[in-house]
Amino acid sequence: MRYFEDIVIGDTATFGRYEVTREEVLEFAGKYDPQPFHLSDEAAAQTHFGKIAASGWHTCAMTMSMIVAHMKENPQAGLGAAGLDELRWLKPVYPGDVLRAEMLILDKRASVRRPGIGSLQTQTTTYNQHDEPVLRFISGTLIRCRPTD
């Protein structure tokens, strides 16, 4: 188990492989983001997407699934995320794309008010199979310090 003390600013982890299927793009968009360019190639051809593209929220969800799988293999004493900053959808994600993710530790701070807890600032970037970044965001998460007793 990795605790606050084990986290090194500047460290990068690379992980994940997520095959984006047309079926899943349509299912997610149909339920949560039914804009025409996420549901039909004809409608998408009229936009800068050119062809059917995944909902940006779906790209976030696929990225989260890679993060959770990575954390299961590399357990951390995490206490959840409070929020995100500077989230940018950098390129469209298309059916057939294969995604992977990179997580960079930007900063860590021990809590002054809550002894035993630290906060991490991490930057997550999702890439497609052409090594193009498609999504990037900064997240603030809490993590426990190593037990002292």
Place this chain on the structure above:
Amino acid sequence: MRYFEDIVIGDTATFGRYEVTREEVLEFAGKYDPQPFHLSDEAAAQTHFGKIAASGWHTCAMTMSMIVAHMKENPQAGLGAAGLDELRWLKPVYPGDVLRAEMLILDKRASVRRPGIGSLQTQTTTYNQHDEPVLRFISGTLIRCRPTD
């Protein structure tokens, strides 16, 4: 159709109704965010959630579905979102909760480089049935100006 010129800074739209079901919370988390506190009441009882809670990304997705439904009823010449800032998960969302959303126009600017296009900055807040904010984020979107010919 509402164009850039029709958007008024400070305007607020209130919309949506989304019933959060246990089945959907489990389905989304199982696929995209399989952390124990999103999948089991026993695991959630050991955390600050207390009982099974929706993935934060699921709350985003449910909010997006309310936004898209609202935009279908109130069409805008929108050109999509580039990103989000200051996203905060403010309270847990539980099965049985009923969500609604509010969107506030924070700012609008005509593009200097791209005539005919404007950008909007909006703040979206999702509330539960107790009128507690559960999610808030700022988004930057593009919108067409009214055709002049």
